[in-house]
Amino acid sequence: MKRILFLLSVFGCAALLACLGRETSIVRSVYAQTPQATYAIRNARIVTVTGPIVENGTVVISNGKIAAMGSNVSVPPGATIIDATGLSVYPGMTDGDTEIGLTEIGSVAGSVDTSEIGDNNANIHVDVAIHPDSSHVAVARVNGITTVLTAPRGGLIAGQSAILQLDGWTPREMVLKTPAAMHINWPGGGGRGFGGEFGGQQRSATELRREQETQIENLKKILRDAAAYGDARDARAKDPSLPKQDLDLKLEALVPVVRAQIPVIINVNLERDIKNAIAFATEMKLKAIISGGAEAYKVADQLKAKNIPVIVGPVLRIPVKEDDPYDAAFANAGLLWKAGVKIAFQTGDSSNVRNLPYNAGMAAAFGLPKEEALKAVTIYPAEILGVADRIGSIEQGKLANLIITDGDPLEIRTQIKHVFINGRDIPLTSRHTELYEKYKARP
Amino acid sequence: MKKVNAILSAALSLALVASAFAQTRGNAKLAAGAGSTAAPAAAGEVLISNATILTASHGTINNGSILIRNGKIVEVGPNVKAKDANARIIDATGKYVTPGIIDCHSHTGVDGNVNEGSLSVTSMVRIRDVIDPYSPAIYRELAGGTTTANVLHGSANAIDGQNAVVKWKVGKPVDEWIVPDAPQGIKFALGENPKRSNFNVPGARRYPATRMGVEETIREAFIKAKDYKREWREYEARKATDKNAIAPKRDLALDALVEILDGKRMVHSHCYRDDEILMLLNLSDELGFHVQTLQHVLEGYKVANEIAAHKTGGSTFSDWWGYKLEAYDAIPYNAALMTSRGVIVSMNSDSDELARRLYLEAAKAMKYGNVSEEQALRMVTLNPAIQLGIEKRVGSIDVGKDADLVIFSAHPFSVYTVPELTMIEGEVYFDRNEDLKQRDALKREKAELIKRERDQRPGGPRQPRGEKPEEPQPRPNDNER
Numbered sequence: 001m002k003r004i005l006f007l008l009s010v011f012g013c014a015a016l017l018a019c020l021g022r023e024t025s026i027v028r029s030v031y032a033q034t035p036q037a038t039y040a041i042r043n044a045r046i047v048t049v050t051g052p053i054v055e056n057g058t059v060v061i062s063n064g065k066i067a068a069m070g071s072n073v074s075v076p077p078g079a080t081i082i083d084a085t086g087l088s089v090y091p092g093m094t095d096g097d098t099e100i101g102l103t104e105i106g107s108v109a110g111s112v113d114t115s116e117i118g119d120n121n122a123n124i125h126v127d128v129a130i131h132p133d134s135s136h137v138a139v140a141r142v143n144g145i146t147t148v149l150t151a152p153r154g155g156l157i158a159g160q161s162a163i164l165q166l167d168g169w170t171p172r173e174m175v176l177k178t179p180a181a182m183h184i185n186w187p188g189g190g191g192r193g194f195g196g197e198f199g200g201q202q203r204s205a206t207e208l209r210r211e212q213e214t215q216i217e218n219l220k221k222i223l224r225d226a227a228a229y230g231d232a233r234d235a236r237a238k239d240p241s242l243p244k245q246d247l248d249l250k251l252e253a254l255v256p257v258v259r260a261q262i263p264v265i266i267n268v269n270l271e272r273d274i275k276n277a278i279a280f281a282t283e284m285k286l287k288a289i290i291s292g293g294a295e296a297y298k299v300a301d302q303l304k305a306k307n308i309p310v311i312v313g314p315v316l317r318i319p320v321k322e323d324d325p326y327d328a329a330f331a332n333a334g335l336l337w338k339a340g341v342k343i344a345f346q347t348g349d350s351s352n353v354r355n356l357p358y359n360a361g362m363a364a365a366f367g368l369p370k371e372e373a374l375k376a377v378t379i380y381p382a383e384i385l386g387v388a389d390r391i392g393s394i395e396q397g398k399l400a401n402l403i404i405t406d407g408d409p410l411e412i413r414t415q416i417k418h419v420f421i422n423g424r425d426i427p428l429t430s431r432h433t434e435l436y437e438k439y440k441a442r443p
Numbered sequence: 444m445k446k447v448n449a450i451l452s453a454a455l456s457l458a459l460v461a462s463a464f465a466q467t468r469g470n471a472k473l474a475a476g477a478g479s480t481a482a483p484a485a486a487g488e489v490l491i492s493n494a495t496i497l498t499a500s501h502g503t504i505n506n507g508s509i510l511i512r513n514g515k516i517v518e519v520g521p522n523v524k525a526k527d528a529n530a531r532i533i534d535a536t537g538k539y540v541t542p543g544i545i546d547c548h549s550h551t552g553v554d555g556n557v558n559e560g561s562l563s564v565t566s567m568v569r570i571r572d573v574i575d576p577y578s579p580a581i582y583r584e585l586a587g588g589t590t591t592a593n594v595l596h597g598s599a600n601a602i603d604g605q606n607a608v609v610k611w612k613v614g615k616p617v618d619e620w621i622v623p624d625a626p627q628g629i630k631f632a633l634g635e636n637p638k639r640s641n642f643n644v645p646g647a648r649r650y651p652a653t654r655m656g657v658e659e660t661i662r663e664a665f666i667k668a669k670d671y672k673r674e675w676r677e678y679e680a681r682k683a684t685d686k687n688a689i690a691p692k693r694d695l696a697l698d699a700l701v702e703i704l705d706g707k708r709m710v711h712s713h714c715y716r717d718d719e720i721l722m723l724l725n726l727s728d729e730l731g732f733h734v735q736t737l738q739h740v741l742e743g744y745k746v747a748n749e750i751a752a753h754k755t756g757g758s759t760f761s762d763w764w765g766y767k768l769e770a771y772d773a774i775p776y777n778a779a780l781m782t783s784r785g786v787i788v789s790m791n792s793d794s795d796e797l798a799r800r801l802y803l804e805a806a807k808a809m810k811y812g813n814v815s816e817e818q819a820l821r822m823v824t825l826n827p828a829i830q831l832g833i834e835k836r837v838g839s840i841d842v843g844k845d846a847d848l849v850i851f852s853a854h855p856f857s858v859y860t861v862p863e864l865t866m867i868e869g870e871v872y873f874d875r876n877e878d879l880k881q882r883d884a885l886k887r888e889k890a891e892l893i894k895r896e897r898d899q900r901p902g903g904p905r906q907p908r909g910e911k912p913e914e915p916q917p918r919p920n921d922n923e924r
Contacts (some may be wrong), residue, residue: 107641107767136765318583318796323889326583326799327881351765358803361858370859411858412806432764436776436812439744440783 013275036064036423037373040075041404044084049091049378050393059089061400064423069394080425082404085418090374090409091393092146094381095356096311097265097291097346100140100148101130101164101171106351115154118221119215122257123249124159126150127178130171136350138430141166143354144416145411146401147176147391149311149346149381151183151265151291156215157222158183159266160253163385165401167421177387181289182257186268186277187215216280223284226254260287263386265311269294270320278302291346294320297332300339309384310336312376313346315359327366333376334367344381345373361410373410399423457478488530489869490523491848494540497855500839501823502817509540511846514868516666519840525783533850535865541820541855542839543590543847543867544801547758547827548711548738548791551592551798552609554577558597559604563637563650564664566629568604570594580795584613585873587799588849588862591622593791593831595738598632598713599639601651601660605629605699606711608831610847610867626832628735629699632711633657633719634769641767647784658722665730674840709735709832711758716767717745724753736830738791740781741773747784756787756830761807780821789827789907806856819856844903 039061046054046069056075061064067076075081084409104111110400130150140148151161160179168174188208197314203211229251236242247342256262266277269292270441278299281288293310294317296303303310319328345360347353356377364373390399400423407414419426489511496504496519509516510530525532554575559565574594584592590611596604608625637639637660638652651657668731676689681688702708710727714720714737726733727910736756738742741752741764743757750757759781764773778788790805792798801823808819821838828838837845846869853860865873 105768105771106633106767139764316796316800318580318799322579323885326586326878351763355762358858362800365859365861412803413809413856415810432774432776435772435774436744436780439747439780440776441744442748 011396036062036350037425038062038067038076038079039082039400039420039423039425040079041084041089041418042075043083044404045088046070046394047088047090047374048394049375050060050395052335056360059394059402061420061423064400066394066396066400066402069396077090082418084404084417087404087406088408089394090144090403090405091244091378092403092419093356093377093390093409094147094149094385094392095140095145095146095347095353095377096149096344096381096384097161097267097313097348097362098148098150098353099153099348099350100136100150100166100353101132101134101174101350102126102150102152103350104131104136114376116129116152116159117157119152119218120250121152121155121159122157122182122222122226122251122253124152125162125179125253126152126160127162127171127175130162130164130174132168132171132174135431136353137166139351139432140353141419141421141426142416142428142430142433143357144403144405145353145356146403146419146421147382148353148386149180151181153183153185156185156187157250157254158267159163163241163387165399165421167424167426169412177385179253179256179262180385181263181265182254183291184219184264184266186266186273187219188212202410216276220280220284223254223258223286226251227258230255230259242440255406257286258284260285263287263289265289267291271295273279274299278306278308281308282306292348293336294329294332296341297328297335299337300336300341303336304340307342309342309344309380311344311346311381311384312336313359314348314352314365315345316355330362330366333360333363333373333390337368337372343372344376344384357410358412361412364410370408377410444542485723486869488525488527489533489846489866490525491533491535491540491850492523492528494850495536495854496533496840497539497541497820498815498840499542499581499817499820501639502842507849509840509846511869514846514870516840516842516846519842527896535850538863539851539860540840541588541802541849541851542824542844543837543849543865544588544823545594545789545827545831545838546584546589546792546798546801546823547789548793549592549594549798550597550793551584551594551795552576553594554578556597557595558599560597560599560644563600563660564602564696565596565600565604566602566664566697566699568596569607570604574609574617574620575606576613576620579797581613582873583795584798585613585865586862586875586878588693588802588851588865589792589798590847590849590865590867590872591800591828591833591837593628593711593827595711596630598636599827600690601632601637601657602664602700603630603713605708608833611872612867612870613872622833622836624833624836626709627702627707628711628831629662629703629711630726630738631710631723633712633714633723634716635767636713645887654716654719654722657719658726661726662730664696664700665704665732668697668704669730671697672701672704703732704730706733709733711736711738713738715739715741715773716797717742721749724749724755726792727753735832739793741777744774744777744780744784745772747781747786750781751785756789756826757781758789758791758827758830760793761790761804762811775807775811775832775895778808779814782808782814784820787826787829788822789830790822791827802851802855802860802862803858809856816856822923829879 010399041059044055054071057071060068100112102113116124148164149161150164152159162178163176163180165176236443257264264286268274268277277350288308290310293312296310317329333343347356360373360377364370379392382388391401400420402420404418405414492508496507507521510518510523554573559568575696594607606628608622609620612620637657651660656869678690734755736758738758740757740759759777762775764770781788807821807825808814825838828834850864851860863870863875
């Protein structure tokens with residue numbers, strides 16, 4: 001019996017490692033098996049994001065990828081031609097922190113899978129609970145959002161997020177990368193699932209602070225345990241005479257975190273908490289990313305010094321403090337950019353993901369240069385999340401995740417004419433357009 | 444810390460009052476974030492010159508000017524000049540001017556709970572009694588161009604409390620905020636909220652718990668109101684001949700319902716689903732009252748013909764959906780579809796946050812359903828004015844109307860635009876340049892207030908907290924929180 005358990009645990013480790021390490025190649029092979037049509041988008045203004053704008057160019061899409069791009073590109077035989085005269089091509093947009101696929105109707109518990117119970121949920125991973133037919137998927141993508149980070153929300157350690165493309169028959173087909181990151185809700189201040197900054201009002205400020213400090217110490221202890229666990233596991237793999245240890249799925253999941261092999265996304269908003277989170281990440285040598293960051297502009301220099309990026313958002317929120325400048329939430333991203341902090345945007349939501357570009361646009365109205373705002377919904381989230389080799393710009397060899405528009409996608413009045421995800425020309429329909437068409441036809 | 448905050452905010456409030464007084468003497472010095480930048484009262488003339496004017500009623504005027512006298516618009520057009528040599532000239536070259544934004548569904552400034560949720564019919568309670576003029580949300584809304592709001596009771600009850608239509612005249616006594624000739628109104632609510640689907644209240648469950656019960660609650664209330672009205676009518680008739688006639692017992696809740704029956708109080712009803720919308724419209728026919736607006740009305744697009752036939756307005760969100768079951772069929776095309784069937788449509792906020800950017804919400808009506816630019820702008824200006832019965836006073840840039848105006852840096856439907864100046868009746872209540880200029884002074888003022896509070900602590904001043912974490916120390920009144 002013991003032997004079986006041991007074998008099982010070894011097998012478990014191996015399977016888990018396979019998942020952690022090779023998910024991306026599995027995904028690639030799935031797409032490689034699926035034939036995709038060849039398209040040539042001609043006469044387009046190509047906003048590459050990473051390079052100069054091509055005023056009158058062609059984008060060739062083949063086998064799900066951008067096969068060629070530029071002003072002197074020949075159209076391959078058999079390609080479906082899309083005349084984009086007067087239109088622009090942009091990379092599809094990426095929302096840096098969402099709940100898409102985990103929730104359908106906020107108030108209906110049976111349709112919500114965002115938050116697990118317990119403080120340490122390191123072992124849960126969203127890729128098994130994504131609902132590909134969720135109406136939120138199509139609602140978001142028809143407005144040009146082709147990729148999202150979907151993250152779990154519950155507990156101190158919330159679990160592992162995945163980067164999803166908003167198209168696919170199965171969750172696995174949607175997954176671009178899993179795990180994308182481990183998510184921590186910073187204790188006490190503004191963390192989701194902890195009551196936010198006004199939580200626990202019955203308790204005194206002193207009690208709250210003590211509890212927060214205890215939880216931070218708990219977090220550190222868990223991570224130290226994970227480091228020790230990983231070391232022991234590796235040592236035994238080399239030397240089977242060492243005493244075996246039981247498989248601990250939570251610590252197992254945290255090993256790549258403490259080894260900085262996958263990033264940890266810390267959901268934190270208040271100035272003091274962000275400072276503490278920076279100190280925590282530095283002490284534990286984590287590859288940290290701040291998510292939310294409502295008051296990040298107040299600690300921009302520290303974030304820059306430690307090269308910690310911020311997935312800002314939602315931008316469309318009221319200021320944290322009563323006496324903050326009225327535009328504090330709008331100006332936050334611009335101030336971070338000015339200090340040299342790498343930023344991306346998020347809605348933190350599901351139904352509002354389609355409004356991602358307007359979060360970026362509002363930041364641009366209040367200080368962030370327009371080009372940076374566009375990058376912060378395309379190439380920057382891809383860089384921060386480690387998938388810039390595949391998405392985020394119009395470059396040869398990248399996945400054909402792109403949109404054709406009649407103008408700047410950050411402007412509300414702009415219409416999206418085509419959405420390509422993995423080289424597929426996605427129908428511009430959703431539950432909302434279907435209801436629209438149905439009732440438009442009512443006599 | 445909470446206590447410090449409380450003291451601090453109290454101190455800031457005082458500073459705010461002080462600064463408001465200072466400003467009326469034309470001596471604005473330090474002022475707190477909320478309500479800081481109202482300029483001295485605009486006696487005489489103000490000319491906004493060389494702007495692109497989106498009138499909301501008669502198209503766009505390029506390179507136009509607006510002349511304001513005593514708080515009213517007296518001239519609008521391409522060749523308007525000030526008559527008074529001392530007129531204040533606001534050069535708006537390259538900028539855009541719109542009417543002040545009107546939010547047809549707000550809870551901003553309501554002090555405490557927006558719901559008197561103990562009964563299913565609470566038509567006696569009044570929002571106008573509980574508006575907190577120091578809510579920081581109000582100044583933030585002015586900074587988003589919002590000048591007027593329909594402040595409503597919550598939606599916990601089938602028949603909720605009485606509304607208040609206000610202008611955000613920060614710094615003025617709150618009694619002056621009420622739009623004087625605005626018709627009185629009242630909130631109704633249908634669906635999940637009055638039947639309490641999504642939240643629990645301690646104690647016994649309250650009737651109603653179904654949409655069927657919501658209808659009966661409203662019907663029963665109006666039947667009582669009709670009896671009450673008849674009793675009073677009979678009493679008034681008897682009184683002339685019988686000096687011993689006894690008056691019926693006064694009932695403030697029924698008084699408000701009688702006002703509805705008499706057409707003196709407008710019904711603004713929270714609703715979501717098509718069935719409950721039809722229920723209320725049919726019930727209003729049966730009982731003999733008018734539904735002025737349907738609020739949220741997220742499935743209004745399904746029954747737009749019926750809504751239009753009742754001459755009922757629709758005040759909706761641009762694109763919120765999915766947060767509860769009755770919002771699952773909400774589509775961003777709702778405003779356009781209702782408009783196409785002849786419903787007067789407005790876009791509202793229901794939120795201190797959204798109320799700061801309604802100008803962008805209006806743009807979504809162009810994106811989703813292709814309404815024209817002017818129709819879209821009307822959804823946050825003229826249409827809510829019509830819905831609230833104040834269109835003779837506000838809602839468009841026309842001669843004779845109140846000078847409630849917003850100056851934008853760029854087209855108000857561009858995501859890159861910034862509202863730069865907001866005026867109500869010719870007085871400036873928000874000026875971005877002034878706001879930016881005052882920020883350093885405000886920081887210093889705050890630091891000074893914190894220092895003063897620390898210095899006055901019993902037992903003398905305490906050292907300010909350093910960066911290095913220290914042992915948390917219990918404070919005298921910590922346990923009272």
